[in-house]
Amino acid sequence: MPSDHHKPPRQIGGELVIPILAVGFTIYFFSTIWNSPWTAQVSTFMVGGILLLVCAIFFVRAGIWLVRGEGTLGVGNLFTMDDIRTGRIGLLLTTIAYVMFIDTLGFTLMTFLFLAVSMLILAKGKNAGFITMVSAAMALTGWAVFIWAFDTRFPRGWFETTMKAVLANG
Amino acid sequence: MDSSTASILVEVFFETIGYWYIIIPTILLGLIVGGIPGFSAANTIIILMPLTLALDLQSGLVFMISLYCAARMGAGIPAILVNIPGTAGAAATPLDGYPMAKQGKGQQALAISFVASCIGGLLTTIIALATMPILARVGFYMHSVEMIVVMLFGISLIASIAAQDMVKGLIAGFLGLMIGSIGTDVVYATPRGTFGILELYDGVPLIPALVGLFAVSEAFVIIEKRVIVTHEGEPKAPNWSDTFEGVNIALKRWVHIVWTSIIGLVIGVIPGAGASIASFVAYQQSRSFSETPELYGTGHPEGLIAPEAANNGVTSGTLVPLLVLGIPGGATAAIMLVVMQFHGVSFGPSLFEDQPKVGYGMFMAMAVSYVIMFLTILPLSRYMSRVTTIPTIYLAPMIIAFTLVGGFVPREYMFDMYLALGFGVLGYIARRTGYHVAAILIGVILGPLLEKYFLWSLKKSDGDIMVLFSSTLGNILWVAFAMSIILPIVLGMRRKRKLEVPAE
Numbered sequence: 001m002p003s004d005h006h007k008p009p010r011q012i013g014g015e016l017v018i019p020i021l022a023v024g025f026t027i028y029f030f031s032t033i034w035n036s037p038w039t040a041q042v043s044t045f046m047v048g049g050i051l052l053l054v055c056a057i058f059f060v061r062a063g064i065w066l067v068r069g070e071g072t073l074g075v076g077n078l079f080t081m082d083d084i085r086t087g088r089i090g091l092l093l094t095t096i097a098y099v100m101f102i103d104t105l106g107f108t109l110m111t112f113l114f115l116a117v118s119m120l121i122l123a124k125g126k127n128a129g130f131i132t133m134v135s136a137a138m139a140l141t142g143w144a145v146f147i148w149a150f151d152t153r154f155p156r157g158w159f160e161t162t163m164k165a166v167l168a169n170g
Numbered sequence: 171m172d173s174s175t176a177s178i179l180v181e182v183f184f185e186t187i188g189y190w191y192i193i194i195p196t197i198l199l200g201l202i203v204g205g206i207p208g209f210s211a212a213n214t215i216i217i218l219m220p221l222t223l224a225l226d227l228q229s230g231l232v233f234m235i236s237l238y239c240a241a242r243m244g245a246g247i248p249a250i251l252v253n254i255p256g257t258a259g260a261a262a263t264p265l266d267g268y269p270m271a272k273q274g275k276g277q278q279a280l281a282i283s284f285v286a287s288c289i290g291g292l293l294t295t296i297i298a299l300a301t302m303p304i305l306a307r308v309g310f311y312m313h314s315v316e317m318i319v320v321m322l323f324g325i326s327l328i329a330s331i332a333a334q335d336m337v338k339g340l341i342a343g344f345l346g347l348m349i350g351s352i353g354t355d356v357v358y359a360t361p362r363g364t365f366g367i368l369e370l371y372d373g374v375p376l377i378p379a380l381v382g383l384f385a386v387s388e389a390f391v392i393i394e395k396r397v398i399v400t401h402e403g404e405p406k407a408p409n410w411s412d413t414f415e416g417v418n419i420a421l422k423r424w425v426h427i428v429w430t431s432i433i434g435l436v437i438g439v440i441p442g443a444g445a446s447i448a449s450f451v452a453y454q455q456s457r458s459f460s461e462t463p464e465l466y467g468t469g470h471p472e473g474l475i476a477p478e479a480a481n482n483g484v485t486s487g488t489l490v491p492l493l494v495l496g497i498p499g500g501a502t503a504a505i506m507l508v509v510m511q512f513h514g515v516s517f518g519p520s521l522f523e524d525q526p527k528v529g530y531g532m533f534m535a536m537a538v539s540y541v542i543m544f545l546t547i548l549p550l551s552r553y554m555s556r557v558t559t560i561p562t563i564y565l566a567p568m569i570i571a572f573t574l575v576g577g578f579v580p581r582e583y584m585f586d587m588y589l590a591l592g593f594g595v596l597g598y599i600a601r602r603t604g605y606h607v608a609a610i611l612i613g614v615i616l617g618p619l620l621e622k623y624f625l626w627s628l629k630k631s632d633g634d635i636m637v638l639f640s641s642t643l644g645n646i647l648w649v650a651f652a653m654s655i656i657l658p659i660v661l662g663m664r665r666k667r668k669l670e671v672p673a674e
Contacts, residue, residue: 015338015603021596022345029348029363039629040355040362043621047351051344058337078602086393095386095570095594099587102575111571118567122393131564138568146575150217153582154575 010071012062014078019055026051090121106157107147112139175526179299182531186538189232193535196233197543200240205248205256207381207576211241212501219509227513228531234509235535238502240543242445242485243287246478250279251557252398252569254385258376259445259481261611262453264384265331266466266473273469274399276555281416281548282471283478288544289424290431290479292537295486297435299533305487306494308439311643314626318638319647320437321620324450326655328609330457331467335604342605346613347620349374356622357629369585376446378577378586379614382593383600383607385573389566390598398558398565413551419471426472427479430456434480438487441497445481446615452480458658461665486536493521493529 026048033040065071083089098114105113115135120128146152147160148167154160203214215222215234222230245256250267263283270279298305312320328343329336352363353373364370392398420427430452437448456476457466466473484500491497496517498504507517515521515528522529557565577590597607631637639645 014599017599018345018596018603018605019341022341022348025345025363026348028365029351032364033360033362036355036360036362037358038633039357039625040360042628043624044348044351044362047344047347047617051341051348054337054340054344058341061337078599088390088393091390091393091566091570094567095574095591098571099574099591102587103584107575111575114571115567118570119563122563122566134564138571142572142575150214152217152579154578155584 009069009074010065011074011077012065012071013073013075016059016062016073017075017078019058022051023055087122087124091118094118094121103155104157106160107154108139108143108159109157110155111142112136115139175530178526179530179534182527182534183538185228185527186232186531186534189229189535189538190542192229192232193236193539193542194546196236197240197539197546200237201244201247201547203237204241204244207254207256207377207385207573211238212505213579214241215502215505215509219505222509223512227510227515227528230509230513231506231528231532232535234502234506235532236539239291239482239485239536239539242291242482243284243478243543243547245481246283246287247280247554250283250474251276251555252385252392252565253388254569254573255380257445258380258611258615259449259484260477261380261384261446261608261615262327262449262477263474265453265477265608266468266470269467269469270471270474271555271558272399274558275412275469276399276558277412277551278416278419279469279474280551280554281413282420282474284544284548284551285417285420286427286431286475286478287482288540289420289427290434291482291485292540293428294431294435294438294483295533295536295540297432298439298486298490299530302490302494305435305439305490308436312440313641313644314623314630315638315641315644316647317440317623318620318627319644319651320440320447320451321616321623322651323454323654324447324616325612325620326651327450327454327457328612330454330463331606331609331612338605339609342600342607342609343613346610347617348613349379349610350614350617351621353618356625367585369581369583369589373618374614375581375586375589376615377580378590379593379611381573381577382590382595383597383611383614385569386590386594387597387601387607389569390594391601392562393566396561398560398562409552412555413548416551417548420475423472423475426456426475430476431479431483434483435487437480438484438500439490440487441491441500444500445484447619448480448484449477450612450616452476455654458654459661463658463662482540486533489532489536493517493532 029044029048033044062071066073094114094117098110102110112135115138116132119131119135123131143160143163146154148163199214200211204211214237222233225233241257242259245260246263246267247256249255249260249263251271253264253268255261255263267279267283270276328339331339350373352370354361354371361371433452433455434445434448437451453473453476456472457463460466460472462470488498488500488503492503492507496507498507515525574587574590578584578587596610600607600610627637628635631640639648
């Protein structure tokens, strides 16, 4: 029988994030319906109660693993230094910036900037010319389809306003 | 069916084929908008409403129906290739479609999906046409009590998904149900768990949840690899043989296509129910009665056929209450109602006497769309599957950019983009730590519906819980539900015993 002595210990710290979030959210949820009519309470108390119970079972199970030395409170399954090397953290930061600034800069310009910067981060700076071209093509296609053709209410900025004026006068 | 009806049907069929110049471009448009989360058929028809109203009635109907069918099918394409369902109706598709794509069987998976969708859609259109008066009554018999059981059929899929680690699966599923409870309650509109955010008073919007849990989190995971397909599953050059193999796999399972599409049809005729419920219920039922339930979730063709046949069965189902009773079965049907009323069409049984070409024409447009769709899209599967070979350094940012703005589209709140990002982080944590994002999504989608029907039942019975067992149809459904839970366990034990016998 193969021995599993060399198996790395389970990273329970990472696995505990969702149950902890679930418990915190359920307690907050209960606090918002404590004085509400029964219609607002009945099913959420039922669902939330089961969720708390299942989380409690998981906490007990995690405790047993810790005591037996089968796991650690590490979060290696969630975050490692590799996340910086592979560009995942960089991609997360550009994604946050995309959501924050799209309303100000508009869909087309922000999409171009996001695609170009994210791809450059993930490609570690290689193929800059190709990436710039792909990003520009994608952003312009998005503008042509969603804003020019379909007239959706995507966030508008400098580029969209200029193009609208150009198309109206041209 | 009398001879005059038959002659009308034949006449309408040939007339509809004459609209090929509308149907083909609309199919391509539908495949695109169906594939981008947020751009459902309903949204696109709304956006193109001026065009639809400018067309004559017949052309407008052909356009709307083709778009509806194609968008339904298009939603499954990114679900299979990049694990991103275009709509909530395709949320069960990646459970087995995406593992197939990762194994380098993307082309086969697409072919299976197209065959299941087209046969399912075509077959249910014919059944709906033949049994319209009976099907139209289904909506009358399905009250809140019966709907609770239907929801439970779908929600019990959480337990199936959770089979590998029951505790984690249940945590994910019940967390989804709690998130789905955010918003005001359906009786007194008391705000609950909204963090004081006004945009959450209507509940958690589905598209940002779908975009975040599936697309954004997937984009952060796939960058670990050079391309989506695994090294062993490195695809060959585009060829016809994989497409034909996929068609063959699907056709061999024609019985499966038939009964899962009928599940879709029956759920489709119930106003308020929809493709997401149908696909989850069909997947759960397919798994429950399968000879090989352990293969589900690993890239099993039946796990792909069930949701795709069911969600296309819904399309014809939603037309039945619309045409016979004037009650739209879903958002797209509601928009069709508006367009048809603009053209002076009156609904109800008299529609088929006063304007039979309109009534039958809608079903015929659906049937013709499915036939043309099958012929036009199947050859494309060999090229579509190449998406899985695009380097992830280009693919991941594109997925994030276009799906995040897709999250913005349905309600046009900037908040929804932040919400999608939040769900993306939750989905990423879930994926990395072994919690199933599909279980969370099932909870978010079906939780509010289950609560709504539960509260309505209790309200009607003054809080008497026994109301859940007060109707004959409801009790039949309860028995069927219990059977669908117990039978697979019994069958599984018998199979296990059979396998053990030769060893002894």
